[in-house]
Amino acid sequence: MGRPRDTGRDVAILDATLSLLTEFGYEQLSMEAVAGRSGAAKTTIYRRYRDKAALVAAAVEHRSHATPPESAAGDLRENLLALVAWLAQQIADQEIGLLGALFAGMRSDPRLAEEMRRILRRDEAAMTDQPLRKAIGHGEHLAPQAAELFAEVAPAVIVHRVVVAGERCDERFVEHLVDDILLPLLRGR
Amino acid sequence: MGRPRDTGRDVAILDATLSLLTEFGYEQLSMEAVAGRSGAAKTTIYRRYRDKAALVAAAVEHRSHATPPESAAGDLRENLLALVAWLAQQIADQEIGLLGALFAGMRSDPRLAEEMRRILRRDEAAMTDQPLRKAIGHGEHLAPQAAELFAEVAPAVIVHRVVVAGERCDERFVEHLVDDILLPLLRGR
Amino acid sequence: MGRPRDTGRDVAILDATLSLLTEFGYEQLSMEAVAGRSGAAKTTIYRRYRDKAALVAAAVEHRSHATPPESAAGDLRENLLALVAWLAQQIADQEIGLLGALFAGMRSDPRLAEEMRRILRRDEAAMTDQPLRKAIGHGEHLAPQAAELFAEVAPAVIVHRVVVAGERCDERFVEHLVDDILLPLLRGR
Amino acid sequence: MGRPRDTGRDVAILDATLSLLTEFGYEQLSMEAVAGRSGAAKTTIYRRYRDKAALVAAAVEHRSHATPPESAAGDLRENLLALVAWLAQQIADQEIGLLGALFAGMRSDPRLAEEMRRILRRDEAAMTDQPLRKAIGHGEHLAPQAAELFAEVAPAVIVHRVVVAGERCDERFVEHLVDDILLPLLRGR
């Protein structure tokens, strides 16, 4: 019973968290700043989330998911190029923040790390598995584990490039990834 | 002029940093703890490294590099299995800490982030490029860009599995990576 | 109009306040604790009392007043000893909490401080003035202002001993107060 | 070894505490305000004093002690009047703040309450015992315990008047206290 929680507060808090996360990254994100930008009191935030890590996890969980591009034409390569380009954009835009949170929080709270990994896995699945099946043209002969291979390799190479190499995923890279890595793998030996 | 720096202090500081980084991760690593474990005063640390991020970068830079396994037999698959297994072990052991530091520090200090990326790239190159050439048996027909492809895909998939999936790189995974991904790629279409 | 206030709540709230005041003192007394112990909601308390200070004032106002001992015998000294012993007990038991509340609240709310002083004065008068007149044996020659002097000096010395010295008012002290201070004063020069 | 504490900080902190204590009283005194006014960081305060109560105790301990008036003439009554007037002023000015701190802190920390009582007793002794002996003219016949009686009764009645009655100690009151209470007591029965 009692006064119900104000769902408007939830939205404001998570939105503020996401925007600050994007602007400053996990470590530079302060609860006081979240409170300030959202207009909520610190108490209100801590009533909902045990600590900063839990807040960030919830914020990332809450963020709106972009929908993958529809595979217009029937050409497999064209469809893959579009899908990979979109995937690279998504990862560059959103995943980095969560990865930072994951690294920062994973040592101190393994339970939370697992939660963040669950979100990451779910999102990557949504961005790779079903979209790939749509992207496959009819009549193509692909390896039986094509979808799994795509889901395993494509995000891995993209994340690695963005994070470790620190380079953008431009058109040249997308073509390289599709032509030199993904298509050979999917078509099998 | 003046009292020369005690090089013993350098070693003690970097060793303490590495061990604490492994134990607690970047964020939970405190300069006070480094000072305590190394027996050095905080002043001594800050005289050498501008801040925590620089210290961690130096510590990772300083860590001893394991030597890749010698490719004993002439069988390409066997050599690849050994190389990938060793690579996975290296990444699981050492790279995670640095990745955490990279994520934490990259927003606040892009210069440092670039420095860490340089170290990461150099290490990954040392762990993939030359070892792969040794691992290639004589008389094998490989794709012309085989070494680059290996260096691009193998660490990416391993890091992704360890960090995002949070799973160990056991023997089954190594075989899967070699047989289903690397060998097809290296042998070309 | 509307539902009348539940007088049972009044009693529960004030009783809880008094007991918590005795246990923890004014500053450590929290409204949440009063609500918890009394079973009343915070709203119910604040509907009755503007703030913590007002609540404490009401609680002290409401506390049951002990009746002074009847002066059985006609001996002035014996009567005084009994009266002072009883007075010391009353002060030690009840007055300290109110004094704490007075100190804490007097700066922020002079009106309330005045209210608490009114209660204190009234209670001290009830404990000194009339009881003393009864305690006076017939035929004693006392100073004309004996009652006022007693009311001024006896509580002052007792409170000072309890609060400032932090010592109990044992039998030895009561005898000292009566024999060395009060009797000489009351009998005049 | 190490950097010694900055005694300038000590003085600044205690001065700020005293002035804020006088302005706002114990409860309204905030550590943040002390930090702000003194220019010291909160950490610096907490390094020296365990909590607010300890800080206030130290501040009161540190305050400068006024010197009692010299008994110029040889008239006992005149000397007493001057001494009591000065004593009343001291109590009104300084003791109230400490009494508030005593009340607020005594429940939560008996050790601290004892410390504050020690200070209070020491100060009252300094304000009553020796000054009284000086105030006594030569050749006066006083009760053997005159000094002790004065120290017990005078501060008690003054404090009681200021705190409980909430009235000023004007000239009329000082005369009343000396003529009707103190002189009869000191001269003995």
Next chain:
DNA sequence: AAATAACCGAGACGGTACGTCAAGTCTTGAG
């Protein structure tokens, strides 16, 4: 009998201050 109005519990809310922790800087004394 229905409508009204105030009550009550529970508990969320915006605040203020608490006492703690770590980062990075500064100061002392010794070598």
Next chain:
DNA sequence: CTCAAGACTTGACGTACCGTCTCGGTTATTT
């Protein structure tokens, strides 16, 4: 000039209460 020790400023942490504000639900009158 270096080093160990440790005090210093700064700023965020997560907690505890304050006094206010909804809620759903409960009595009593008043129509």
